Amino acid sequence: MPPTDLLTTTPARRTARTAPAPAGRDPFIDVLRVFGMVLVVLQHWSIPLLSFADGRISTGNALATGNAWMITWISQVMPLVFFAGGAANAISRRNAARRGDATPAWLAARLRRLAWPVVPLAAVWLPLPHLLLALGVPEQPVLTASRLAGQLLWFLAIYLVAVAATTPMLRLNMVYGWRVPAALAAGAVAVDVLRFTSGLDVAGLPNIALVWLAVHQLGFLYADGRLGRPWVLALGGYGLGAALVAFGPYPLSMIGMPGAVSNMAPPTVALLAVGVGQIGLALALRRWIVSFAEWPGVSRALGWAGDRMMTLYLWHMSALFVIVSVVVVGLGISTPEPGTPAWLSGWPHWLLMLALAMWPLLRGFARFETPPASGPYTGGTVRVLVAAALVGLGLLTLTVTGFVPGIAPLAGAGAIAAGLALTRSSRSPRGTSPGSPGMPVSRPGERAGGLRVSSAR
Numbered sequence: 001m002p003p004t005d006l007l008t009t010t011p012a013r014r015t016a017r018t019a020p021a022p023a024g025r026d027p028f029i030d031v032l033r034v035f036g037m038v039l040v041v042l043q044h045w046s047i048p049l050l051s052f053a054d055g056r057i058s059t060g061n062a063l064a065t066g067n068a069w070m071i072t073w074i075s076q077v078m079p080l081v082f083f084a085g086g087a088a089n090a091i092s093r094r095n096a097a098r099r100g101d102a103t104p105a106w107l108a109a110r111l112r113r114l115a116w117p118v119v120p121l122a123a124v125w126l127p128l129p130h131l132l133l134a135l136g137v138p139e140q141p142v143l144t145a146s147r148l149a150g151q152l153l154w155f156l157a158i159y160l161v162a163v164a165a166t167t168p169m170l171r172l173n174m175v176y177g178w179r180v181p182a183a184l185a186a187g188a189v190a191v192d193v194l195r196f197t198s199g200l201d202v203a204g205l206p207n208i209a210l211v212w213l214a215v216h217q218l219g220f221l222y223a224d225g226r227l228g229r230p231w232v233l234a235l236g237g238y239g240l241g242a243a244l245v246a247f248g249p250y251p252l253s254m255i256g257m258p259g260a261v262s263n264m265a266p267p268t269v270a271l272l273a274v275g276v277g278q279i280g281l282a283l284a285l286r287r288w289i290v291s292f293a294e295w296p297g298v299s300r301a302l303g304w305a306g307d308r309m310m311t312l313y314l315w316h317m318s319a320l321f322v323i324v325s326v327v328v329v330g331l332g333i334s335t336p337e338p339g340t341p342a343w344l345s346g347w348p349h350w351l352l353m354l355a356l357a358m359w360p361l362l363r364g365f366a367r368f369e370t371p372p373a374s375g376p377y378t379g380g381t382v383r384v385l386v387a388a389a390l391v392g393l394g395l396l397t398l399t400v401t402g403f404v405p406g407i408a409p410l411a412g413a414g415a416i417a418a419g420l421a422l423t424r425s426s427r428s429p430r431g432t433s434p435g436s437p438g439m440p441v442s443r444p445g446e447r448a449g450g451l452r453v454s455s456a457r
Contacts, residue, residue: 079271090220108423114160121149129403141325237276390422
């Protein structure tokens with residue numbers, strides 16, 4: 001069977017009581033994507049414990065107190081985001097294959113949608129620390145904000161790997177099905193054994209690929225209609241996660257906590273197990289989720305939010321820095337003790353201020369979720385892989401260094417710009433329409449490298 005057929009053929013065997021995901025809009029995946037990103041933002045806005053004294057800002061984590069770690073078993077939704085991305089990429093790539101679009105053209109279009117929203121972020125944050133320091137703002141808060149503004153890009157760097165691997169991983173999925181994520185999970189177990197027996201966190205770095213690709217691969221199975229028995233997945237995933245933290249070396253929290261081993265950086269098998277539990281729970285509720293998403297008001301809200309999710313993700317920490325600079329640094333108001341009446345009563349007002357700060361950022365930068373129109377990509381496989389490598393290297397550099405003044409952030413932004421330049425092609429030949437085979441044009445509802453599947457290509 002030719003490779004293209006492997007991408008376009010639906011598997012004959014399906015788990016009972018499931019069906020393949022729609023070839024176009026899937027409201028279930030839309031909801032997971034929006035829910036995941038909104039919950040990430042709410043968590044980032046809600047957990048910081050902040051105070052300012054002697055020119056330095058101190059930070060803490062509200063979820064590090066008491067039994068608040070339990071919240072992270074739901075609020076750590078990055079597994080759901082990668083799962084939704086896997087389903088979207090499977091649908092998009094197969095639709096492109098049916099139209100005759102080659103993998104390089106599909107990947108170039110996907111890469112542009114993924115990296116283009118980062119351009120305005122870099123354009124603002126590269127000069128901003130220099131300007132603030134020149135205006136006399138204390139150095140430590142400026143450097144802290146500059147560093148954190150870039151750390152968010154870890155997600156795009158890893159997701160780019162998943163996007164680049166979509167075509168070969170789809171072929172493996174069509175032949176081996178469940179054995180692919182099972183093999184990735186087995187590799188993650190081996191990595192964790194090495195990490196915890198050696199005591200070296202660096203030994204766990206391969207799990208950055210193994211864990212997230214395993215969850216992404218489950219999205220392929222969902223797109224095929226091969227994810228049945230959702231309650232088995234939910235109970236099995238959460239049950240295994242509970243056993244691992246109870247009897248293994250894994251911490252209770254699914255997000256990193258100060259002074260503790262992290263289940264997130266790098267990801268562990270415990271996080272993978274909880275992620276499988278989350279996916280199973282979401283699938284068990286799928287019928288109600290889809291019904292809710294089809295309400296007219298909810299559908300419009302999902303459409304509006306779906307077109308702005310990357311902007312919300314990339315800029316929500318900038319909104320936080322604006323409010324912190326006014327309330328914590330300017331007015332000297334520290335975060336109350338978490339869980340106290342002062343904290344609980346102040347939390348809605350805090351979120352309102354952050355939402356008001358976020359609104360102009362959404363209005364100003366959401367337009368960059370759609371990259372400039374480009375002609376059909378004709379550069380070939382090597383060129384687009386070089387482009388992906390450059391963008392990935394740039395995102396990784398900014399993840400590590402942030403936008404702290406120096407050469408590294410400039411080099412990282414330059415690598416992203418060079419990668420984007422390699423994805424561009426000549427103008428469309430006269431007579432070629434945006435619907436022609438091989439024409440990787442932007443279409444409504446498909447944003448940011450496949451994180452949304454409305455009108456999936």
